[in-house]
Amino acid sequence: MKARAELIAGIVVVAILAAGPYLSPLIHVDLSIVSEVLVTALAVMSVNLLLGYTGLPAFGNAAYFGLGAYGAALSAKYLHVDFIGAVIIGTASALLGGLILAPFLLRRRGIYFGLLSIAFGQVFYFVAYRFTDVTGGEDGMNFPRPLVLGHYAINETTFFYVALAAFVGCLIAFRTVVRSPFGRTLVAIRQNEARVRYLGLNTDRFIFVALLISATLAGLGGALFGLLINFAYPLELDWHQSGFFVLMMILGGAGTVWGSLVGSFIYVIGKDIISTQTSYWQLYLGGLFVACVLAFPRGILGTLLARLNARPAAADSEPHG
Amino acid sequence: MDSAMMLEARGVSKFFGGVKAVDEVSIGVREGSIHAVIGPNGAGKTTFFNTLSGFYFPDSGRVTYRGSEITRLANWKRIVLGMGRTFQTPSVFAELTVRENVMLGVRARAGVAFRLRPPAGEERETLEHRVDELLGFVNLGRSKERLVAELSHGGQRLCEIAMSLSTEPSLVLLDEPMAGLAETETDRIITVIRDLRQRLGLTVLFVEHNMRVVLSLAERITVLDRGKVLAEGTPSEIAANEIVRDAYLGKEALDHV
Ligand SMILES: Nc1ncnc2c1ncn2[C@@H]1O[C@H](COP(=O)(O)OP(=O)(O)O)[C@@H](O)[C@H]1O
Ligand SMILES: [Mg+2]
Numbered sequence: 001m002k003a004r005a006e007l008i009a010g011i012v013v014v015a016i017l018a019a020g021p022y023l024s025p026l027i028h029v030d031l032s033i034v035s036e037v038l039v040t041a042l043a044v045m046s047v048n049l050l051l052g053y054t055g056l057p058a059f060g061n062a063a064y065f066g067l068g069a070y071g072a073a074l075s076a077k078y079l080h081v082d083f084i085g086a087v088i089i090g091t092a093s094a095l096l097g098g099l100i101l102a103p104f105l106l107r108r109r110g111i112y113f114g115l116l117s118i119a120f121g122q123v124f125y126f127v128a129y130r131f132t133d134v135t136g137g138e139d140g141m142n143f144p145r146p147l148v149l150g151h152y153a154i155n156e157t158t159f160f161y162v163a164l165a166a167f168v169g170c171l172i173a174f175r176t177v178v179r180s181p182f183g184r185t186l187v188a189i190r191q192n193e194a195r196v197r198y199l200g201l202n203t204d205r206f207i208f209v210a211l212l213i214s215a216t217l218a219g220l221g222g223a224l225f226g227l228l229i230n231f232a233y234p235l236e237l238d239w240h241q242s243g244f245f246v247l248m249m250i251l252g253g254a255g256t257v258w259g260s261l262v263g264s265f266i267y268v269i270g271k272d273i274i275s276t277q278t279s280y281w282q283l284y285l286g287g288l289f290v291a292c293v294l295a296f297p298r299g300i301l302g303t304l305l306a307r308l309n310a311r312p313a314a315a316d317s318e319p320h321g
Numbered sequence: 322m323d324s325a326m327m328l329e330a331r332g333v334s335k336f337f338g339g340v341k342a343v344d345e346v347s348i349g350v351r352e353g354s355i356h357a358v359i360g361p362n363g364a365g366k367t368t369f370f371n372t373l374s375g376f377y378f379p380d381s382g383r384v385t386y387r388g389s390e391i392t393r394l395a396n397w398k399r400i401v402l403g404m405g406r407t408f409q410t411p412s413v414f415a416e417l418t419v420r421e422n423v424m425l426g427v428r429a430r431a432g433v434a435f436r437l438r439p440p441a442g443e444e445r446e447t448l449e450h451r452v453d454e455l456l457g458f459v460n461l462g463r464s465k466e467r468l469v470a471e472l473s474h475g476g477q478r479l480c481e482i483a484m485s486l487s488t489e490p491s492l493v494l495l496d497e498p499m500a501g502l503a504e505t506e507t508d509r510i511i512t513v514i515r516d517l518r519q520r521l522g523l524t525v526l527f528v529e530h531n532m533r534v535v536l537s538l539a540e541r542i543t544v545l546d547r548g549k550v551l552a553e554g555t556p557s558e559i560a561a562n563e564i565v566r567d568a569y570l571g572k573e574a575l576d577h578v
Contacts, residue, residue, distance in 0.1 A: 180437040181428050188414055188425050194376070195412045199426040200400030200488050201434055 094219020
């Protein structure tokens, strides 16, 4: 029953999103902003897996996001790869980044995990900032959006559907992961890691895999973001950016499958609408955030689902087996 | 090394800053026995359990399990080898149901915890059946779908015991399994501990304060005091031991045993 309700709700949401090219003009939002919502949601999901589900303060996921964006940008500009190649190289760069950082992060917990994540992110930030010749430094680098297979240009509408397909694919994969025995074990690690170890499980191994999945997701989001705006800039890697991802996760609902989309939707669309009205947009957005957290202590979706289920957290409802 | 020894510690010490929480403690737990560790608060019982189970490693000394050294073996590997433990404060997944708690261990044991595909069909039934079996053993079947946070203290203890059995251990370490329980709940746990050996054939090492319980359950007792072994022996030896009487038990406590 519950699974069916979720399936129907999911189909409705995706159908509404698919009508984005027709609906976005109605709310005076550019279609590229809706694309931004979708690719940002991937980065928020990546934070959600580590922080919302596993309880690891992923305060540096912009590093993977930025690696994705720069990987796509650099490969498009200097290697002249096509669109698909740029997405793959961007995502792979983030996965590689994850492989390099994971051994250091693996054994850290709590605030130490968070601080080290920030520190590593800042290293990437400074590299992008300093290597002006290659990356354009502080100004960032623009590049023409590559063609698919060197032939087919991708306009804003096509790009939107590419982003939507990526989002739906990742959402299904994400849902599969968090509801699997592996994902349930991640939730158990968040609640009581010592007990998980005393069930004979090497929690480091679970966290290692979660880190790699997270880096890959953020990297894909970053690569698509770079290709969306045809631009890569150091602030994408910065810890402020990581903070926004965390904010969006909290806004939508930590430990919920769809919360990332909700958080990213409100943040990105909210920012777009408010910033065209006033230059104090950050103040209003901050106010909106505070209001949301007060009204929805578990995030918008987390709170609504908890009320529906009368269960403490949506992340913890498990399919039998 | 005595082959009938399930778990042995030789000269195990653990310091916290200047505090010698465990000081050169040796113990031998025979296969198939129920062995109790007693001692006043702060004697080092929990710390000793922590060094035995690899919660942290001792500063010196050796720990062996079935004759092989495990002194610095990662805690999760000890579980794979066949050890299980509970904690003084029940260590459970409070936000999950009783069934989900036990299922985590059952899956771990079955080697499917790392999978991305939930078990289905026959495999799933086997796992569910195992969960039911374990819950039946601790008499928690009726609370299966309740959140552990909603259970009584005693219920949480039983859930934790079921969880530590889910990995099919040969030896279980129980840290004060009866602390803070009502009389009726205590009886339930006593029955479970007896059954651990009689029905499941396990070796049990447990910490307990209640002397009535210790003397009726244990075949061997180790008395700890200020980190050191004060005495070791059978219940009647311990009950008759003058040093133990003076140092810890108080004459009155044992006079009517
Ligand atoms: N993690 C710790 N850090 C510092 N001191 C500790 C720690 N754990 C235990 N102790 C100290 O070690 C001594 C033994 O404690 P514990 O093993 O908990 O005793 P028991 O379980 O017999 O009541 C106590 O003095 C306690 O304060
Ligand atoms: Mg203790």
